[in-house]
Every structure is written in C-alpha cells, then in structure tokens.
Amino acid sequence: MIENTQSLNCGSIIHGFKVTQVFDIDEYRLTVVQMHHEKSGANLIHLLRDDPNCTFSVQFRTTPMDNSGIPHILEHTVLCGSEKYPVRDPFFKMLRRSQATYMNAHTGSDLTMYPLSTMNSVDFQNLVGVYADAVFFPSLNKLDFMQEGWRLEPENLEDKSSKLVIKGIVYNEMKGVFSNSLNLLHQVVENNLLPVSYGYISGGHPDAIPSLSWEALKKFYHDFYHPSNANIYSYGNIDLDNYLQHLDSECLGKFTAQDPSPTVVLEPKWTESAALTSQPKKTSLLDPPRVSFLEHANEWLASPKGHRLVRLTCQPDPTLADPSRAGVVSLSFALTDILEIYTNFALSIVLKLLTDGDSAPLYRGLIESGLGLDWSNPVHGMDRYLRTTCFHVGLQGVRLEDVEKIDKTIMDILKETAKTGFPQERVEAVLHKKEIAIREDSADFGLQLILAISSVVNHGGDLFARLSVKQLINRFKADLATDPAFLQKLISQYLVGNPHRLTVIMLPDDKFEALEASKEAERVAKAVGKLTEEGKREVVKLSRELAAEQKREEDLSCLPCLTLVDIPPKCRPEPFTETQMGGSPLQLNVAPTNGLVYFHALANISDLPQELFIYVPVFASLFSKLGADGLTYQEMDHLQELNTGALRATPHATSGLAEDLKAPCARHLHLSAYCLEEKVPRMFELLCKRVRANDWLDSLRIQTLVNMLVAGDWSANSLSYNAHRLAMRRASANLCSTGRMSELWSGIEQAAFMRRLAKQITNPNEVERSRAFDDFIGKMKAIADHALKSKRLRLVLHHKAPQVALNLDNVDPSHTRRFQLPRMRRISLPPFRFSLHGEESGLASACKCLESFIAEVPNSEVGSGDVIGAPTPDPSDVTQNVYVALPYSVHYTSLSLPAPHYTAKEFPAYRVLSHLLDSKFLHPAIREQGGAYGGGSKVSPGCFAFYSYR
Incomplete structure (x- = not known):
C-alpha cells in the first residue's frame, strides 16, 4: 500500500501508471500527483489531502457538432447499465446501497464529468467500480436512449389510434432549461460571442433533439469516450495502491492508447471595431458559421x-x-x-x-x-x-x-x-x-476543487x-x-x-407562448411525417417494449452494497464547550480553520408581533447593505470587504420539542460573520455598527435594494431553479408551524409580498409612495428594536465552515447527523445566543472582542430582561390545492401529507421510507416512465412532501 507521496518519484511506474509530476500546494495543504497510464493513454490527477470525504471523477472532452444534445443524452444513457452491471440505471439504484455524499454527472459546453464522493472507504471502492464500468463499458441500449433522450410515443399506449407525442428525460429537461429566459440569453451569448469554438448547444435544443439517432449516439461514444481522451481525478485519504490497481486491471488495461479527440480551438478574434449599424441587416441564422438557435x-x-x-x-x-x-x-x-x-x-x-x-x-x-x-x-x-x-x-x-x-x-x-x-x-x-x-474549507472541498480545475485540465x-x-x-x-x-x-x-x-x-413578446406551442406541434408533425405506416407500428411496438422494461423486476445482486460491518457505528465527534458571556449562552468550538474565525448569533424573535413576521426576510437582506453609524453604505461595504469574508443576516425557523406540530415553532434572526484572526476586532466593530446604528432612512438605497431583490431573487427566472421547493413549501404550509413559516419566509407568499412591496415604494404617486415607505421603515425599525438586544442573543465562535444548526435546544436530528454533531442536551431558551469557532490561538482574542460587543449591544426591555414573551401564533392558514401560473413550459408539483414529530419513535422509519421511496418507486414512475427530469420525497417534522420537476 502506498502510504504517502514520498515513494512517488517522477518516472516511477505503479500498476501501469507513470508518475509525470509531483508537487505541493501549501495554501491548500495539498500534494498533487499527475500520472499517465501508458497502455490506455489516460491521464490521472491525484489530489492527496487529509480529508476523509474522498472524491473521484472521470472527465472527457466532448465537443458537440450540432444542437441535438448528443453529449448530454450520452451522459444520461451511459449511466443506464454496463457490462459488469447490466441493470437499468445502476447510478440511481446505488443511492440506496451507498453512503455517498455526492453522486452526479455534468455536461458542460466542451466536457462531460462523472463525479462522486463518500466518506466510507469500502463505499469509495464500490462506487469507483460502478462509475468506471459505466463510462468505459456502457450498454448503450436503444430503449435506454429512447427513455433518456427522446422518443415518439402514443399518448395512450392501449389505444392504437392515440396521437403520437415526443417524450424523453433530456427533451423535457431542456424545455425546462429554456423556459428560463436568462438561460436562453446565456446560450445565445455563448453561441454568438464564440461562434467557431462554441457555436452549438451541448445540452441540446428541443428543436434539434428529435434529430438525434441511436446510431449517432453510439458513434459519438466511440469517438470521445476512450481513455486517451479521459482525465481521471481522485482526492482525499484513499488507498492509492488499491485504487490504481483496480483502474488498471478492471478498466484501463483493456484499452490501447490512441489519439485523443481534437482540442477546442481558440476563438478567432474579431479584429476591427465598428459602430452598430442603425439599420437592421437581416442575415441567415447560420451566419457566421455555426451560430445556432436564435429561434426567437x-x-x-x-x-x-x-x-x-x-x-x-x-x-x-x-x-x-x-x-x-x-x-x-x-x-x-x-x-x-x-x-x-x-x-x-x-x-x-x-x-x-x-x-x-x-x-x-x-x-x-x-x-x-x-x-x-x-x-x-x-x-x-x-x-x-x-x-x-x-x-x-x-x-x-x-x-x-x-x-x-x-x-x-x-x-x-x-x-x-x-x-x-x-x-x-x-x-x-x-x-x-x-x-x-x-x-x-468546506465539506465538499474535493469536489469543488476538481470542478475548479476541470476546464484548465480539459484544455491541457x-x-x-x-x-x-x-x-x-x-x-x-x-x-x-x-x-x-x-x-x-x-x-x-x-x-x-x-x-x-x-x-x-432581449425583450418580452406576448406571442412567445403561442409560438412555443406551435413549434412543439411542428416538431411532432415533422417527426411523425417521416414515418411510414410500418414505422408507426414500430414506434408503438418499441414504446410498449420500453414500458414493459421499465416495469420489469430486476435482479440487482450484481451491484455492490455496503453491509453493517462496513459502516462505522458512531459519527465523528465534533466537541464544543457551552459557557456564558454577559448573561447569554456562548458555544465555543475549537477546530483547525486555517486562521479564520467564525461567529454566529441567534436572536430569538418568536414573540415578534405577527404582522412583522413577513418582513423578516427583507430586513435580513437589507441588514448588511446599508450605511451605519454615520458611515455611508459605500464606506460600510468597503470596510466589510476589507475586514471580513462575509457579514449577513438570515431568518431561521426550527421545530421545537412540543409534540403539537401546530404550536408556534422557534423563530430566530441568524447573524453571522467570519474573518482572518487578525481582523477579529474590526469584524466585531462592524457588527456593532450594524446592530446599533443601521441607517434605515436612506430611501433611495432601500428602494434600489428592494428592486434588486424582486428583479433578481424573486423573479420567475430565479424561482425556476427551485420551483419544486416552492411547491413543497406551499403544500406543507398548513401541516405544521415550521411549514407555515417556511412558506411565509421563502415561499410563494413571500414572493408575492415582495412584488407588492416593490410596487408600493416605487409608486409614481409621491404621496402614496411616501406613505408606503414610511410604513415600511417603521416596520424595519420595529424588527430591529425587538430583535437586536443583548438578552436576545446566543453566540457561537468557531474555526470551521459555518455548517451547524445553531438552535441547539431545538435542533433537528437530521441536522445532527448531517453535521456530525453529538446529541445535544436541552437548555433553557434565552433571548440571544452566540457561537465562536476557531483555533485556540484565535479564540482567546475573539472572546475578548465578543465581550466588548455584548456590552455595546442595546439591552433588552422584554419583561424582566431575561425571559422572552409568549410565542406569537402563526399567521392564518394559506389557500391550498392551488395552481400558480408561471412562464414555464414544464411543471413543478408537490403533494404533502402529515408526518410525526421528530421526537416520535416512528420518525426514523419515515426517514428510511422516504429514502426507499425515492430510488425504488418514485424515480422509476416519475423519471423513467413519466419522462420528468426528476422527483422524490422529503420528510421533516410534521410533513411528508412528494415532488416532481420539469
């Protein structure tokens, strides 16, 4: 076994891999080993780092030659069975046989990647085996191509006269992608700014996807998916000797090196500047060469x-x-x-x-x-x-x-x-x-590092x-x-x-939706028009074969699976210390954070007046972006950039311990910041300015920020990335208190509120605008006066990426597992809580600065100053069973059912049920048979939500 890189000298050969370069990157605490597999021509990059979350990826340079989406559809089809694992979709079936922290595949403009990560060494070997066999020895069956790419299929398989429609997972996915107008803009920009090197759409355009044949897919695979065109990555604390031996004996040793695929050319430069002509010059959409799909x-x-x-x-x-x-x-x-x-x-x-x-x-x-x-x-x-x-x-x-x-x-x-x-x-x-x-640092550092270097590696x-x-x-x-x-x-x-x-x-067109519908009809008519009567019978026959194959029970014994022996019985402990400072609870976490100090504070706002709850998200968004304490917002922004990594506020709601799920949940305002050790005093000075003296009277600044939020975060384009989550929040809103607050703070209700707010404070009628703005500022000040008091704060200081749920007395066990924290004892519910994470060298000085910060924060005036008032009831229930019209050509749906509280003995069974439902039942029904891009379920205290998207 190779214990370290000291034995890896340039020129040495290990299991067919010749070491070509070894170097250290001190800033990332990383040793890089570059290798070349001489028989197959594959390149391998091993990123050695003391990190148990081991990562693997295979990457191919895949340059599209048309807009049919061939690299994208191939990415999907490759994962539908292989030589050693001849089962439908081993990728998704491994989800319930593995402890993977990440499994996916990506198609970029000029490359395709297959990354995975896991913290279990046996699991790593299993997953590498499945992934490597998938990419180097895939089945590429025709029925899989039809399922993943596109197919003609009768609307009703039982009715021979039923009209034919186009289905397919990638086809539906790309319809959804281009429903987002900014995705359309991005694609048009790339295709036209770089028309020679990036003139085609690698993901595929719905107009062209039906032109792709199964035979063309297989040819593209053989042209591009050879080890000589591959870059293989590994990261973390892996058994390098066993890993290299497996890749050589099971995969790469079965190939002979050949010339890799052509490199992507550097875009020829436009050499002369010229003013834009004022008279439109109509040209072909294929001029210049390879410019594609400006269909609108x-x-x-x-x-x-x-x-x-x-x-x-x-x-x-x-x-x-x-x-x-x-x-x-x-x-x-x-x-x-x-x-x-x-x-x-x-x-x-x-x-x-x-x-x-x-x-x-x-x-x-x-x-x-x-x-x-x-x-x-x-x-x-x-x-x-x-x-x-x-x-x-x-x-x-x-x-x-x-x-x-x-x-x-x-x-x-x-x-x-x-x-x-x-x-x-x-x-x-x-x-x-x-x-x-x-x-x-982060839990997925290896994955992010591989993604960051992938493009440079792809181009040599x-x-x-x-x-x-x-x-x-x-x-x-x-x-x-x-x-x-x-x-x-x-x-x-x-x-x-x-x-x-x-x-x-790009400008909106009221006829756009009708045009899209007509284009869809034209696609179907064009595809059907090419069929003879025999061809139509073949379509029906293949459709029925696919439907039967999708329902067939499979023998999955060929797939590897973890056993209980392979799984550590306990999670890694993350020790912390609970103490008091200034009368508020303080959590101290000592961890290797590479000279960074992280601060968190939770302000209890459970007793905030009900009419103010809907304003908490916009309050949090504005909190770190205004002027403060006599400084302009530009000056404060510059000081924050110069002295911190970030300074922000976010709403935070968690289920309490009460078994009554409709009882008001715990609501907090979460303040966080982090910085270099030497910047800690300045960080707390800036926090103090924000807490004590934010400028809530700068109407132009606030108007600009609200407009940015509505035009950006709450636009239909932005919502499309998480529209299924919006549906889930709405469906779960009336089942429990946390569901109600989630809808209020980050759901459809909040989106509609923000649009109303933007209209009110930009009303052209000066009197009405002034009245609306005064009302809004009054509510912002009321939230600040209520929340930002010393007795409402709980503190956390740490030197590790801020990944833990900080509401310790109300922590969800799912968070406990995710962040690998031990079970936490219940503590009393003080108004304000704090946390510091860091190395010992930084915590001592950070605690002194924190003590000064607490002294500067205004004192609480609630009751005795030590006790929070009674929790405010949730807002009234929302209307459910709704259809929300948004400008998408695909749909996002959810159904939510009641579930027990997480303290109930049956709650763990619900978690297991959700996991099994996703991979065993919902994925086959929603994705394979239904053709949607994805779907699944999610369980939380009080809610069992089902969803589908695209």
Whole structure:
C-alpha cells in the first residue's frame, strides 16, 4: 500500500501508471500527483489531502457538432447499465446501497464529468467500480436512449389510434432549461460571442433533439469516450495502491492508447471595431458559421468585423413589479486563452473591481443610477470555463425605452475607469477576499476543487500554475507596484480597445407562448411525417417494449452494497464547550480553520408581533447593505470587504420539542460573520455598527435594494431553479408551524409580498409612495428594536465552515447527523445566543472582542430582561390545492401529507421510507416512465412532501 507521496518519484511506474509530476500546494495543504497510464493513454490527477470525504471523477472532452444534445443524452444513457452491471440505471439504484455524499454527472459546453464522493472507504471502492464500468463499458441500449433522450410515443399506449407525442428525460429537461429566459440569453451569448469554438448547444435544443439517432449516439461514444481522451481525478485519504490497481486491471488495461479527440480551438478574434449599424441587416441564422438557435431572434446585426448585435424575444414575466422594466441587455467581451493563467487571474481582479461592491463603477452607473434593477445572472461577470475566457455585463429590469442606451453607457464607464483607475483600498479589499478564499474549507472541498480545475485540465493547461494562487497574488502585487497603471492598461487592452464584443437585447413578446406551442406541434408533425405506416407500428411496438422494461423486476445482486460491518457505528465527534458571556449562552468550538474565525448569533424573535413576521426576510437582506453609524453604505461595504469574508443576516425557523406540530415553532434572526484572526476586532466593530446604528432612512438605497431583490431573487427566472421547493413549501404550509413559516419566509407568499412591496415604494404617486415607505421603515425599525438586544442573543465562535444548526435546544436530528454533531442536551431558551469557532490561538482574542460587543449591544426591555414573551401564533392558514401560473413550459408539483414529530419513535422509519421511496418507486414512475427530469420525497417534522420537476 502506498502510504504517502514520498515513494512517488517522477518516472516511477505503479500498476501501469507513470508518475509525470509531483508537487505541493501549501495554501491548500495539498500534494498533487499527475500520472499517465501508458497502455490506455489516460491521464490521472491525484489530489492527496487529509480529508476523509474522498472524491473521484472521470472527465472527457466532448465537443458537440450540432444542437441535438448528443453529449448530454450520452451522459444520461451511459449511466443506464454496463457490462459488469447490466441493470437499468445502476447510478440511481446505488443511492440506496451507498453512503455517498455526492453522486452526479455534468455536461458542460466542451466536457462531460462523472463525479462522486463518500466518506466510507469500502463505499469509495464500490462506487469507483460502478462509475468506471459505466463510462468505459456502457450498454448503450436503444430503449435506454429512447427513455433518456427522446422518443415518439402514443399518448395512450392501449389505444392504437392515440396521437403520437415526443417524450424523453433530456427533451423535457431542456424545455425546462429554456423556459428560463436568462438561460436562453446565456446560450445565445455563448453561441454568438464564440461562434467557431462554441457555436452549438451541448445540452441540446428541443428543436434539434428529435434529430438525434441511436446510431449517432453510439458513434459519438466511440469517438470521445476512450481513455486517451479521459482525465481521471481522485482526492482525499484513499488507498492509492488499491485504487490504481483496480483502474488498471478492471478498466484501463483493456484499452490501447490512441489519439485523443481534437482540442477546442481558440476563438478567432474579431479584429476591427465598428459602430452598430442603425439599420437592421437581416442575415441567415447560420451566419457566421455555426451560430445556432436564435429561434426567437428577429434581427442579427453585424459589422463586417468587430462589434455585433443580436436581438431576441422571450416569454413575458408575470412576476415583474413593473412590466415596463422587462428589458434585458448584455454586453460581452471575448478575452484571452484559458491557458494564460496569470493574465486571467489579473483580469479576474480587474473585473471584480468593475462590478462587485457598492463602489464598483459599473454597479453605480447601471444599477444605482436606475438604468437597470439587477445583474442578469448567469450572464454576468467573468467566465473562466471555456477555451476563450469571456466577460459579461448583463443587466435586467431595463426600461424598454432605455435598452439602446446600455451599450454606450457601459463603454463610457469603462473608458472613464481606464483613465482614472481604482482606489488602492478597493484593490486591497479584493486581494483580501482572495486570501480568505484560499483559507476557506468546506465539506465538499474535493469536489469543488476538481470542478475548479476541470476546464484548465480539459484544455491541457498548467495545473501547478492554476493551483498556485499565492504565487499569482504575489506576482500581481509586484506588477501593480512596478506599474501603477497596470489595471488601467488591462481595461484598455481587453475591454475598451477590444473589438470582439457582442451586445444582446432581449425583450418580452406576448406571442412567445403561442409560438412555443406551435413549434412543439411542428416538431411532432415533422417527426411523425417521416414515418411510414410500418414505422408507426414500430414506434408503438418499441414504446410498449420500453414500458414493459421499465416495469420489469430486476435482479440487482450484481451491484455492490455496503453491509453493517462496513459502516462505522458512531459519527465523528465534533466537541464544543457551552459557557456564558454577559448573561447569554456562548458555544465555543475549537477546530483547525486555517486562521479564520467564525461567529454566529441567534436572536430569538418568536414573540415578534405577527404582522412583522413577513418582513423578516427583507430586513435580513437589507441588514448588511446599508450605511451605519454615520458611515455611508459605500464606506460600510468597503470596510466589510476589507475586514471580513462575509457579514449577513438570515431568518431561521426550527421545530421545537412540543409534540403539537401546530404550536408556534422557534423563530430566530441568524447573524453571522467570519474573518482572518487578525481582523477579529474590526469584524466585531462592524457588527456593532450594524446592530446599533443601521441607517434605515436612506430611501433611495432601500428602494434600489428592494428592486434588486424582486428583479433578481424573486423573479420567475430565479424561482425556476427551485420551483419544486416552492411547491413543497406551499403544500406543507398548513401541516405544521415550521411549514407555515417556511412558506411565509421563502415561499410563494413571500414572493408575492415582495412584488407588492416593490410596487408600493416605487409608486409614481409621491404621496402614496411616501406613505408606503414610511410604513415600511417603521416596520424595519420595529424588527430591529425587538430583535437586536443583548438578552436576545446566543453566540457561537468557531474555526470551521459555518455548517451547524445553531438552535441547539431545538435542533433537528437530521441536522445532527448531517453535521456530525453529538446529541445535544436541552437548555433553557434565552433571548440571544452566540457561537465562536476557531483555533485556540484565535479564540482567546475573539472572546475578548465578543465581550466588548455584548456590552455595546442595546439591552433588552422584554419583561424582566431575561425571559422572552409568549410565542406569537402563526399567521392564518394559506389557500391550498392551488395552481400558480408561471412562464414555464414544464411543471413543478408537490403533494404533502402529515408526518410525526421528530421526537416520535416512528420518525426514523419515515426517514428510511422516504429514502426507499425515492430510488425504488418514485424515480422509476416519475423519471423513467413519466419522462420528468426528476422527483422524490422529503420528510421533516410534521410533513411528508412528494415532488416532481420539469
């Protein structure tokens, strides 16, 4: 067994793997071993780190040649059975035979990945075996292709005259993806900014998916899924000798090396700048070559070389507070080769300075000015995952009459910034964030690290340079010291003077939904029109075969499964100390946190007046974004960026110990912050300013922030990512108190409230607007006066990523297991609770600062000052059995049933039942047979919720 990397010298060969490079990355406490399997041509990267959550992934470079979604459908089909495991969907069947902390597969624009992670060493071996056999020896059956990709099928299999429809998991998934207009925008931007290298949609477009054949899928597999085109990753405390031996004997040793798939070309640059023509130039949607699927574009404008423009339409968003602000505009720049590691690092700092934070030039000129309401994520910021890196400035909530102004406004801001540069303290704040990011750890660190390096590895980049962040920072500092105009020159070269840029304008069209429906009918008619009578009979025959196969009971004995012997009987202990400080409970957690200190406080708001509960989420969102204690919001934002990793507030509700599930649950306001050890005094100073003297009178600032929330977090596009959770919250709202608060704080009810609020405080009638704003500010102050008192706080200080549920006396056992904490004793319910996590070197000074902080926090005036008032009853029940109309072409549904309290003896059985239902019954019925992208169940105290999506 290989115990460490000391025996891994460059040139040594272990189980067919030749070691090509070994190096340490001190900032990540990591040793990297790069290997090459000589017989098969596969590359392997082992990331050795003291972490029990071991991670594995296989990655292939997969470049699409059309819009049929062939890489995406292949990703699904590969996981539907293999040579050693000839069962339907071993991937999902392993969910109930494993302790995996992560299992998935991803299709990117130019790569496909199959990652997994687990903390069980036997489980790791089992899962690697299943995954490796799946990707290198898949079955690729035709029925699996029909299920996962697309198929024609009678609406009613029992009726021979029933009309044919298109079904398929990926087909439905991509209909759902493009129901989100910002996903449509993102795809159009990528296809048109980089038309030669990324002109096709790897995920597939519903118009083109029905053109894909089973034979083409198999050919693509044989062209791209060879070990010579693979990069294999492993991470953590794994048995490297056994792992390498298995890969060699069971998989890679059965192949012979060949040439890998062609590399993705660097996008040819548009070399001349030209103003946008004022007269639309109608062109083919295939001009320039490989530009794809602007199916709703009504114009495509381009100068012969240089700046180009695309206009397209989308579904109207009924959730908008102001329908006149429905425009979305993006300006995108092609930057440089992803292999230019340092250049991209320097550009990432410049681009953050341009967009991030309240003092950023683009934020002030585009959002604070009122031209737009929020950034249009995911089309915003730097994209470092394609061969040619890109920068996007995307703005949503633009007035229809202003859409033509955005492009010029952005360029004017960039030109001005190229002249004036940035204040030195803002540069220091961004570098401070980089330093904190290096030190941060997480439960899924291995997975996130592999995802972060995957694109550079995919294009053959320098892994040492990519991981050596400290060297990059030091070089950046040296360049800036040598040339004070270094940042301005980057802006001038890559943005202001860059002719390779694309503007996209997206506007709503009332006819969009009807157009989509007609396109769907056309797809079916086109597919059916190609069939002869014999072909139609074959469709019915195959559909019935698939339905029978989906219902067939299988022998799963070939799949590996953990036994009780393989599972540790106890979780890892995470010791902590409970004490008192200033009359409030304090939890201290000593842990290796790499020089970071984490702080948490819970303010008990269970007795908050009922009419204020719905305002708590917006209060929490505004809490860390206002001016305070005589400082402007820009000054406070800068100080927070310079001295903390984050400072925020969030609502928090947990079920109590009372068996009556309708009894009011525990409601808290959760305050959190973290920083470097040396910054602890400043962190508490900033917290104190926030708690004591937030500026709730800055009407323009509050209006801007509320509009950002409504246009961003609560828009139909954002809701689509978690629409099934919205359905679950609504369905569970009347079953228990926690369900009611979840709906109120993060469900459909909160979304509707935020739209009403945005309308009220932006009312064109000055008198009504002023009255609404005064009422809103009064409620914000009332929440602050009620919650932010010393006797309402509980404290936690720690040096580990903030992953624990802090409501210790009301903690859910599911959280206990997830965060690997021991059972906690019940303690009295004080008003305010605190927690500190950190290394011993940092906790002593942190406790002193915390003591000063408590002394500065206003005293409680509730009762005797030591006891919280009686919990306020929940708001009245909501209307259920509802259909919520949103601009999606797919549906998100939920049914919720009563369940016992977590203290009930049968509650663990409900947890097991939910897990078994998901993989054994719901997945086959909802995904395999129904064709939806996903579905399942979730149990919580009082609620057993079922859901499906897309």
